[in-house]
Amino acid sequence: MPQHTFVLNGRQVSVDVADGVRLLWVLRDVLGVTGPKYGCGINVCKACTSHLNGKAFNPCAVPVDALSPSDEVTTIEGLPDTIGAELHPMQEAWLAHDVAQCGFCQPGQIMAAVDLVRRVAAEGRSVTDDDLDSIRNICRCGTYPRIREAIRTGAARM
Numbered sequence: 001m002p003q004h005t006f007v008l009n010g011r012q013v014s015v016d017v018a019d020g021v022r023l024l025w026v027l028r029d030v031l032g033v034t035g036p037k038y039g040c041g042i043n044v045c046k047a048c049t050s051h052l053n054g055k056a057f058n059p060c061a062v063p064v065d066a067l068s069p070s071d072e073v074t075t076i077e078g079l080p081d082t083i084g085a086e087l088h089p090m091q092e093a094w095l096a097h098d099v100a101q102c103g104f105c106q107p108g109q110i111m112a113a114v115d116l117v118r119r120v121a122a123e124g125r126s127v128t129d130d131d132l133d134s135i136r137n138i139c140r141c142g143t144y145p146r147i148r149e150a151i152r153t154g155a156a157r158m
Helices: 023-030 089-096 106-122 129-133 144-157
Strands: 003-008 011-016 050-052 055-057 072-074
Touching: 050 106, 055 106, 089 106, 089 144, 106 129, 106 144
Parallel strands: 003 072
Antiparallel strands: 003 011, 050 055, 050 072
């Protein structure tokens, strides 16, 4: 089997898996990182949203052989480490607004929200309703009003 190396949550990892295996399966089944959830496997539901080199992406749609040794994958488990804290401000906002019901989509929702806030901040502006509408992560429980409020709170703390 070919060996694939990349950085996961701040540490370099190597896995022996076939080319073409989707990164989501490598994360979950090989490396035991279960924050990114399997929802659809076709880049639609966004339950697996994580960060690749600081930007949101969906590991269900990326084969492991597309990564290079310098590529940095951050999952919800590694998000607090990106700021050297126990919880990221977006995670704290999620708790403050009691967002989660079943919780299945929440890791992907949080990772998408952090990416959105970073992009908007880089443009020198605040998060708008249009920005919030652009998040395509699906929540089966329908907690969208709380998600939107938590993103605004998290943005203010980031």
